[in-house]
Amino acid sequence: MSIFVGNLPFRAEREDVIQLFAPFGEVLNCSLPLERDTGRKRGFAFIEMADEAIESKAIDGLQGTELMGRPLRINKAEPRGSGGSRRGGRGGGYQSFIITFG
Numbered sequence: 001m002s003i004f005v006g007n008l009p010f011r012a013e014r015e016d017v018i019q020l021f022a023p024f025g026e027v028l029n030c031s032l033p034l035e036r037d038t039g040r041k042r043g044f045a046f047i048e049m050a051d052e053a054i055e056s057k058a059i060d061g062l063q064g065t066e067l068m069g070r071p072l073r074i075n076k077a078e079p080r081g082s083g084g085s086r087r088g089g090r091g092g093g094y095q096s097f098i099i100t101f102g
Contacts (some may be wrong), residue, residue, distance in 0.1 A: 001055050003047040006073035010041050016067065017045050024061060025054035045078055093101070 005017060018027045028046040032041050049055045055076070062074050 001052045002050075002077035003055055003059060004073075004075045004077040005045040005047060006043070006075070007070050008041075008043050008072065009070050010043055010064040012041075012045075012067060016043075017047065020062065020065070020067060021049065021058050022046055024049070024058035026050040040050070065091055 002020075008017070012032070013033055014030050017032070018030050021027050021030075027047060028047055032045045034040060047051055047055075047058075049053060049058060059074050059076065060070065065072050065074075
C-alpha cells in the first residue's frame with residue numbers, strides 16, 4: 001500500500017513530509033512528483049511505510065493536519081490506471097494519426 005498526501009504546500013520538502021509521518025513508524029519512501037515541463041513540485045506526495053497497519057494509523061492520525069498553513073488530504077493511494085481519468089477517459093497517452101497523401 002502507499003499513502004497519497006494531497007494539498008501539499010509547494011514549498012514543502014521531502015524532509016518535511018517524512019518528519020510529519022515519522023511519529024507513526026518507519027518511512028520507507030517519500031516522493032514528491034515534479035511537473036514534466038517545468039520541474040516544479042505538483043503539490044502532492046506519495047509515502048510508503050513499513051506495513052499497512054502503520055500506514056492506516058498514519059492516515060487516520062494525520063487526516064486534515066495542517067502543514068505550512070494548508071490542510072492536508074491524506075488517503076490510501078490508488079494504483080496507477082485505476083479510477084476515472086480527468087482527461088475524458090483517453091488514458092493520458094498520445095494518439096496516433098495516419099495521414100496518407102495521394
